[in-house]
Amino acid sequence: MSKKFCIVCGKEDVELIDNMCPSCYIKTKKLVEFPPVILGRLCKICNAEWIDGKWIRLAETEYDAVRDLILRYLAKEIKLDKNVKDYRIDVIKKWKERNGRSFTEIVIEGKVGSKAFRLKKKVELRLNYSICDDCLKRKSGYYEAIIQLRGKKEFSEEKRALFESFFTNETVHSISDVKISREGIDYYFINKTAAKRLISTVTSIVSAEIVESYENETIKNGKREAKLVISVRI
Ligand SMILES: [Zn+2]
Numbered sequence: 613m614s615k616k617f618c619i620v621c622g623k624e625d626v627e628l629i630d631n632m633c634p635s636c637y638i639k640t641k642k643l644v645e646f647p648p649v650i651l652g653r654l655c656k657i658c659n660a661e662w663i664d665g666k667w668i669r670l671a672e673t674e675y676d677a678v679r680d681l682i683l684r685y686l687a688k689e690i691k692l693d694k695n696v697k698d699y700r701i702d703v704i705k706k707w708k709e710r711n712g713r714s715f716t717e718i719v720i721e722g723k724v725g726s727k728a729f730r731l732k733k734k735v736e737l738r739l740n741y742s743i744c745d746d747c748l749k750r751k752s753g754y755y756e757a758i759i760q761l762r763g764k765k766e767f768s769e770e771k772r773a774l775f776e777s778f779f780t781n782e783t784v785h786s787i788s789d790v791k792i793s794r795e796g797i798d799y800y801f802i803n804k805t806a807a808k809r810l811i812s813t814v815t816s817i818v819s820a821e822i823v824e825s826y827e828n829e830t831i832k833n834g835k836r837e838a839k840l841v842i843s844v845r846i
């Protein structure tokens with residue numbers, strides 16, 4: 613009976629993958645094929661990413677947004693040798709070169725058989741920075757709802773602080789304008805749902821008087837549209 617050996621280095625009685633020991637397999641084969649360029653689109657104001665035809669906000673900082681984008685792109689576009697397993701991809705850094713082009717350095721760690729490998733690769737980053745729909749609405753003063761915060765007897769900074777302590781990320785990103793008057797504060801929301809969600813959280817904890825009404829009713833494309841006004845007294 614013939615002994616099993618690596619066809620590259622001749623080592624005998626070793627683990628073989630396609631007739632090679634793991635070390636020779638790693639040296640000989642092209643384990644990873646990176647895409648030549650990473651493409652993506654981000655909002656330059658809020659870092660939302662354009663994913664499958666929609667703007668989605670996942671990251672707070674630009675660095676995280678770009679990193680998420682790179683990893684998502686690679687998950688779709690990277691090609692791995694069929695014997696690569698237990699792999700992990702990460703972004704080491706990104707930078708801009710003097711010619712204005714951006715690059716990123718990617719590392720992939722994984723295993724072939726029982727042997728670990730680590731590869732690094734510089735890939736061009738071609739990102740398109742634009743303004744997402746929400747930021748566009750906010751910039752143009754668009755709003756769907758107003759929350760009018762007032763005091764039951766009188767308004768105070770403490771009441772404002774209490775109310776704003778219920779703000780979530782969603783709330784903050786939905787507010788397009790804030791108007792302060794002597795009686796209280798008006799918060800303008802680009803998104804009716806965010807305003808309603810805030811109110812239901814507040815009323816589940818704080819005793820508040822809520823009155824909902826509609827104003828500025830118009831007909832747009834055959835549909836009735838009106839601004840929701842929610843008066844809140846706390
Ligand atoms: Zn070998």
Ligand SMILES: [Zn+2]
Pocket residue numbers: 655656657658659660743744745746747748
């Ligand atoms: Zn945005």
